[in-house]
Structures are given as C-alpha cells and as structure tokens.
Amino acid sequence: MQRPHDLNESQWQAVCHEGSHLLITAGPGTGKTHTLTHRIASLIPSLKSNEKILAITFTNKAARQMQDRLAALGVDPSQLFIGTFHAFCLKLLRDYFEHTALPKDFKVASPEDITGFDKGTLERISRIKSSQLVISPDDEYRTYQRYLRQNSWIDFDDILREALLLMEDDNIAGPLRGQYRTIFVDEYQDINIVQNVFLKIMACDGVLLTAIGDANQSIYGFRGSRVELFRRFQEDFLPARVLTLQENYRSAPSLLAASGQIMGCLDLLARMDSAGKLVIHAAGTDRLEAEYVAHQIEKLIGGLDMMNSRRAKYSLGDIAILYRLNAQRHVLSQALEYLGIPYQISQKPQRKPVYSDEDVLGQNEEKIEYNVEKVSLMSVHAAKGLEFPVVFMAGCEDNLFPLDLIGMKGDPQEERRLFYVGMTRAKEHLYLTHARRRQLFGQMLMQNPSEYLSDIAEELKAYESVRRHSSKKDQDAAQMKLF
Amino acid sequence: MRFIADLHVHSKFSRATAKNLDLENLYLWAQYKGIHVVGTGDFVHPKWFKELEEKLEPAEKGLFKLKEEFAKPIDAQVSKSCKGQVRFLLTVEISNIYKRHDKVRKVHNLIYAPSLNAAQKIQTRLGAIGNISSDGRPILGLDSYDLLKITLDADAKNLFVPAHIWTPWFSALGSMGGFDSMEDAFGDLTPHIFAVETGLSSDPPMNWRLKQLDDFILISNSDAHSPAKLGREANIFDTEFSYDGIYKALSDKNDKGLVSTLEFFPEEGKYHYDGHRSCEVRWHPQETIKNKGICSGCGKPVTVGVMARVEALADRAEGSKSKRWRPYQNIVPLPEMIAEAKDMGTASKAVQEAYMNILSKLGNEFYILLDCPVADIKEAAGDVLAEGINRMRQGKVEIAAGYDGEFGTIKIFESGEREHIEQQLSLF
Numbered sequence: 001m002q003r004p005h006d007l008n009e010s011q012w013q014a015v016c017h018e019g020s021h022l023l024i025t026a027g028p029g030t031g032k033t034h035t036l037t038h039r040i041a042s043l044i045p046s047l048k049s050n051e052k053i054l055a056i057t058f059t060n061k062a063a064r065q066m067q068d069r070l071a072a073l074g075v076d077p078s079q080l081f082i083g084t085f086h087a088f089c090l091k092l093l094r095d096y097f098e099h100t101a102l103p104k105d106f107k108v109a110s111p112e113d114i115t116g117f118d119k120g121t122l123e124r125i126s127r128i129k130s131s132q133l134v135i136s137p138d139d140e141y142r143t144y145q146r147y148l149r150q151n152s153w154i155d156f157d158d159i160l161r162e163a164l165l166l167m168e169d170d171n172i173a174g175p176l177r178g179q180y181r182t183i184f185v186d187e188y189q190d191i192n193i194v195q196n197v198f199l200k201i202m203a204c205d206g207v208l209l210t211a212i213g214d215a216n217q218s219i220y221g222f223r224g225s226r227v228e229l230f231r232r233f234q235e236d237f238l239p240a241r242v243l244t245l246q247e248n249y250r251s252a253p254s255l256l257a258a259s260g261q262i263m264g265c266l267d268l269l270a271r272m273d274s275a276g277k278l279v280i281h282a283a284g285t286d287r288l289e290a291e292y293v294a295h296q297i298e299k300l301i302g303g304l305d306m307m308n309s310r311r312a313k314y315s316l317g318d319i320a321i322l323y324r325l326n327a328q329r330h331v332l333s334q335a336l337e338y339l340g341i342p343y344q345i346s347q348k349p350q351r352k353p354v355y356s357d358e359d360v361l362g363q364n365e366e367k368i369e370y371n372v373e374k375v376s377l378m379s380v381h382a383a384k385g386l387e388f389p390v391v392f393m394a395g396c397e398d399n400l401f402p403l404d405l406i407g408m409k410g411d412p413q414e415e416r417r418l419f420y421v422g423m424t425r426a427k428e429h430l431y432l433t434h435a436r437r438r439q440l441f442g443q444m445l446m447q448n449p450s451e452y453l454s455d456i457a458e459e460l461k462a463y464e465s466v467r468r469h470s471s472k473k474d475q476d477a478a479q480m481k482l483f
Numbered sequence: 484m485r486f487i488a489d490l491h492v493h494s495k496f497s498r499a500t501a502k503n504l505d506l507e508n509l510y511l512w513a514q515y516k517g518i519h520v521v522g523t524g525d526f527v528h529p530k531w532f533k534e535l536e537e538k539l540e541p542a543e544k545g546l547f548k549l550k551e552e553f554a555k556p557i558d559a560q561v562s563k564s565c566k567g568q569v570r571f572l573l574t575v576e577i578s579n580i581y582k583r584h585d586k587v588r589k590v591h592n593l594i595y596a597p598s599l600n601a602a603q604k605i606q607t608r609l610g611a612i613g614n615i616s617s618d619g620r621p622i623l624g625l626d627s628y629d630l631l632k633i634t635l636d637a638d639a640k641n642l643f644v645p646a647h648i649w650t651p652w653f654s655a656l657g658s659m660g661g662f663d664s665m666e667d668a669f670g671d672l673t674p675h676i677f678a679v680e681t682g683l684s685s686d687p688p689m690n691w692r693l694k695q696l697d698d699f700i701l702i703s704n705s706d707a708h709s710p711a712k713l714g715r716e717a718n719i720f721d722t723e724f725s726y727d728g729i730y731k732a733l734s735d736k737n738d739k740g741l742v743s744t745l746e747f748f749p750e751e752g753k754y755h756y757d758g759h760r761s762c763e764v765r766w767h768p769q770e771t772i773k774n775k776g777i778c779s780g781c782g783k784p785v786t787v788g789v790m791a792r793v794e795a796l797a798d799r800a801e802g803s804k805s806k807r808w809r810p811y812q813n814i815v816p817l818p819e820m821i822a823e824a825k826d827m828g829t830a831s832k833a834v835q836e837a838y839m840n841i842l843s844k845l846g847n848e849f850y851i852l853l854d855c856p857v858a859d860i861k862e863a864a865g866d867v868l869a870e871g872i873n874r875m876r877q878g879k880v881e882i883a884a885g886y887d888g889e890f891g892t893i894k895i896f897e898s899g900e901r902e903h904i905e906q907q908l909s910l911f
Binding site: 301302303304305306309311312313314315316317318337338340341342343370371372373374 | 498499578580581582587589612613614617618621622623624625626629633650651652653659660753784786888
C-alpha cells in the first residue's frame, strides 16, 4: 500500500505496524490523534463479524472527538467501543452483573451523595484505590466502604477495581478477548496501576495493544498516574515495538525550541514555518499582570471599540489564558470583564461529579446550539490536549512553577512537565507573565520569576514592559470625544 | 401621523457614554431635538432592563412612555416651545466578534423588540451565551447569523438592523471587519432583514449604488453616546404611531410609512475618507490608490474609509436610485451651526447658552433646522445664524472630510464673512 499524503513516514509506519504490541511516543503537535484514528480505520476491514475494536480515551470529550474523526474516515461506529476506562468498566459491571458482589441496583455515587467524610479523607482513599493493587484497609477505609455498600453505591474508583475483579474470572476475560482482538489506549503516560493490570489481562492470547502518549506530558501523578508504566511498556507487553513521532505540526519553530529547552532539548522537528513570538512580561502585582493580559488580548483581536481598532489576525476563540492554580483565576477574569472581553472557564477533565451511568459514559453532555467564541481560561492541567494560536501562562513564579506554596508541593519532575505541557499549547504567540507581588489565599506574597524562565535561551525571549496606561478617566474622555 | 424617530442610542450602561444617559434625559433631550420616538438602547443589560420595567409603561402598541412620576420633574424643565410627546421603543446594539472563513469579523447589529417580554427572551438567550452585564452594548463571540436567528426565534415581530453598515472596523460591509455582501454575512436569513442603518459617514445616494442593498430600506439614527447627540440623524415617518406602524414601514416593500431621513453630511462622519489619525494622513480614495494604500506617515496600510469602500462594492453609477429610495435632508446639528455662526467651540458655554435660548424662543431643534422661516431665526438669533441655516438647507457647506475615526469639520463662513453679513444687513 502506498503512503497517503496526509501521513508522514513515521506516522505511516505506526499506522501499518503489524504483529506485536505497539507503543507510539507522540510529542505535542505530532499528529497523535490523526495517527491513531488512521490506524484504527485501517484495522477495521480485517475485523471478523463478532469482533470489535476497543479504544480507550482519557476523557469522554476525547472519546467524542475520536468518534467524529473516525466517522469522517467512514468508520461504522458499531464496530468499535470508544470510551474511557471508566465507561468500559462500568459497561462490564452492568453486562456481567451476576458475577460481581455488587447489589443488583448499585449506583455510581456522586460527591454530593457522599456525606460525613471530609474532602481530605476522600482524596486519600481515592489515591489509595487508584495507586495500590492490594489495599490493606485501615478503619477509615473500612467505614467508608461499608457506608457505600449500605447505600448500594460504588464510587468512581471502584468501577475499575470491581471490573478488575471480574477479569480474574477467565470465563469472562476469555470471551472478552475474543471480542476485542485489538485495543487502543490514548494518553498512556497517565494511566494508573489498576488500569495497567486491567490491560495486561486483556492484552494476551493474541490480543494486540497499541498505546500512544508522551512521557513528557505526564501530569496526573496526584491522581495515581504513573509515568514509569509508560517507560515499562516493553516489559509489560511482550513483544512490543516502540515508534516515535517527531514532526511537530503545531508550534512555530522558535516556540518549539523554547519548550524543548524546558525538557532539556528535545529533538522534535518543526514543520510549521509561522513566525513565533515568546514574550516575557514582569508585572508589579497580580492585578497589573491581569490588566496586561487583558490589554494584550484587546490588541491581539484588533480592539474592542473604534478607539483602538487595528488589523487583527486573532479572534476570541484563538486565545487561552493558563494558570497553575485555580486561585489565580479570579483576578484574571476580573480584568477581562472590565474590558468586556468574553471568556469561558474550562474545567479539568472531570472525574466527578458522576450522577449516573450516562454521565460515566459521557451521554449527558450539554448540547451546544451555537458556536460562541470566547477567550479560554483554564488551569494548565485542563489545557492538556488542546492548542491555541495564542497562549498566556500567568504566574510564572518560583513558588507556582514548580508549585511549592502553603503546604502544596508538586513533584519537581511533574511540575516541569506541566510547564512544558502549558508552553506546547501555543502555536504562534506565547506570553509567560509573572508578578512581583501576588495576593493568594489571603496573603500578600513577594514573588520571584520561575526558574524555568531562565532555562529558555535569551535569544528566544522578548521582554515586554508596558507604558503606563493613561487613567481610565482620560481614556473615557478621549473616547467620548469621538461620539 | 407624522413623527420623527431615532432608533439607535445607548444608555449610561454602555462603555464610553455619558453618566446622565438615563431615561429622564432621553425624554428631556428628545423634546429639545423634536424626536417623538426614541430607542431605549441597551435593553439586554440587566440593570438597564430593570430601569425600563420600573420607569416605563405601555403606551401605543409596542411603544412606551415615561411614567408620570418620572416625567413630571422633567416637564417642568422643558420650555413651552419644545414640549412634545415622547415615546420609547425597545432597542439594543450587540457587538459580534467572531471568525468566519479565517478572518476576524466585527459586526454591530441592532435589535428592536415589540414588548418587554420579547426583549426579555433575547436577554435570557444572550445571557446564557455570554456576559451581558459589563457593557450595555455587549461583546459576544457569536456569529451575526446566529444572533439574527436568535432574534427571529424570540419573537416574530422583532426587527434586526445591521448597524452603520459601512463603518470600517465594526459593521456588516466594513472594509476591515465586515463582509463583501449582506448575503455573505447573513446567508439564507438575509431576507429577514428589512432595513439597514447607513451610519454617519454615508448618505443614501452612496448606498443606492449597490444592487445588493435594493431590498433594504435605509434608515438613519444618531448612535448617541450622550443625550445632546440625539437626532444627529433620524427618520421621518408618516404612519400609525406604533411599533406595528414602524414595523410595517420597514418590512413592507409597498408601504410608504417611512417618508424621509435626516442625514449628517457624510463628509462630516468620522470614516468618510481614508487615512491615519495618528499620522494625520487624510486621503481622498484617489490619493489612497495613488499611494497603493500605504500610509506616508508610518508605512502601514491606511484605514480605508466609507467612500472608498462604497466605490469598491458599488455596481451602479453615481446618481442612480434604488427601488426603496426615500428623499433625505442633510443637516448639521444646531449647536454646531451656532458655534460656526459665532466662530466659537461647540462645547463653549456661550454656544450652549445660545442653544437653549433659541430653543425656548423658536421651538425644538428639528423645527429650527428644517422648517422654521429664516426670518424668524433672524429675529430670534441674528443674521449670521439665519444665513448659516439657510445655506445648510441648500447644502452650501464646506467640509474637511472625516477619516480614521476623526470627525470632519464643517465650514459655512469664510473668514471675515460673518462681519460682512452683519454689516450688509444692518444697512437696511
């Protein structure tokens, strides 16, 4: 077969690979989903009548996107199961209900349902459930599990654990393997140990696994994700081939070089020839930082009124503002609101709340009637998998990146990867801003720039300061004159 | 009934508007100007909407009047000569900013609603889409097409009017932020638009040169950001004094309810010519072509104004008329006329005082500008102003054209001419 023009050589190799498990290492903007969907589509014709492909995504949203892209390639949706681990496992629990120890009418509990346990306790238990295969339960854990059972509930993490128990029965796992001869897992760098073992049980007896991901973008350690599972793929799944996608189709070369320096010079090849711009801005305070961001956005979209109009390349939907902590958001949204710039706050891919099977399966998503453009505000975590022509990362300061603030301390390696994930969202313009003073959690903090900024070569950075804005009153007066 | 309507204004809740832009001042200044139906502006803004609910009451069908308790103190301020009936019509302007065909579009659109209920429906829909409380003219990342759809879905009697369609940065046909045709902007819903607003920088004959505008009736409004700017442009109707009357005049191609429009001299509008305000480069479109569109000041492309844009899209020769054409009269706001007569600044105290003085003697501004016998003006305000208004009515004014956001400047008298007029006339 000949390579189609929309796949490069390494993508084509990944699409065509046969005969063993496969791990595709795909850095940001290297066409991960593109490659994955083409590989799935190419395998569809060889399915036997009772067979299906299992494709595991990280979020329900990603599942829908993959569905759409496969539909565009002419794939019949009935030949696939696309969904998250939780969606697939919940389906198993319903299908093989009589083989579980669960009550017949079990329900997935929402956080609102659960009372009498504080947030810290629930997080601790969740972490245990997602990071340990064998749990030695303490009193609190036992009380919690009893509480769930009394109400005929299982929680989100239990969906996976209960499904794993099912898989120990070869009378169940065997036929499943017969049905799903081919398995795909997206975002493999973010899987946890329970998911890993689940896959090991599924992917044997000739079942072949294709995993795709990027170890440099593993950012969910706090949820039990383990990046070493990615590095261990060839030991877990025998025999396995590893292929790497190196050509980046997202970012301007200078931005790609800068983000590479954060990770110690990655060798991604820039395939975009757009001119990139990386701006470093130091603001006096977090409020001034937010004002700077809002005014830059006003400029980038060519002005909001007759006063400051100019030619613009970017629209509202082209721009994202990222931050490390949600606590940084308020001051940023205030500044946008002050200028009347439409914005939306995007949440992290939600594990919760979960209200029903439909929620787990992602069938309750709100239908969007109109496509409304807005500036996106979100944490760097929530930005994973997304791309924007213009990205602002606010709060590039030494206690926010890497996070080490008031009892919150991130894993240094993971913090660095998170910064890398943030930077690599940008296609053309990347603004890294920091403030000297910041109000956070009721305290006024004196801030220094993040060490990551100095990892970027000077020639790639442009330092931008602001002329003092004329007062609001002057501006209004000038504007009034025009009407 | 004959009446004058100004259907594009704002409230104090819009950005860069006067703090006294409230219902009372709209009511007051509509009387000074001689306007009978004035837009409320900004009805989508929650606080302004509350004020509308609180202070207005239904009058003629689809029109509203200021409640007695709020009108009374104002009535005491208005001189007898200017007293008139004022009605409100629910209006709002939306700033749509969005990308279409990979180009950033910025289009301002007006919506008129026949009832508070219809207005509230639009408010609810738009409130769910974006932020409607930080600006009376909200910025929404919504395609104009979708806004039109929402408008039509909310109430069959809603009217949708693309605002100042030639403004370079913020309009349906603007050179910078617009489209090349109404069809491009509004697609299959275009037939649901009956009227377009010409804006200050274009006059009806410029618009008549485009076949694509034949099905629309042209209307003119002030887009006032302060009460005193009401009626810079307006529409004269002679039909049933109601929303339905206006609706029919705009929507029914055979209806003659819209009689004529009152127009700025288009040269006075701030985007008539091309150029760069900051570089003080003001060019006739011919000059722009000669310079290949590049500013001689900064080397960047100049802001292409309305005259050039009309020329670029026109498919008829100058002097032709469209099917729904109406007569029009060019006017210069009376305070500017007084300032020109006195050779003083429009904002000066003397001009403001003279303005109020003349109104109390003769009647409202439109009466003075359009209908008042010149002899009466002469008697009440002197020879120079009377001669000035006489010249204005005949279109004998000289204007340094506006460009890139800078208003044009009016000149009616040569230097020394004012004294000459006074002397000459004092001989008799």
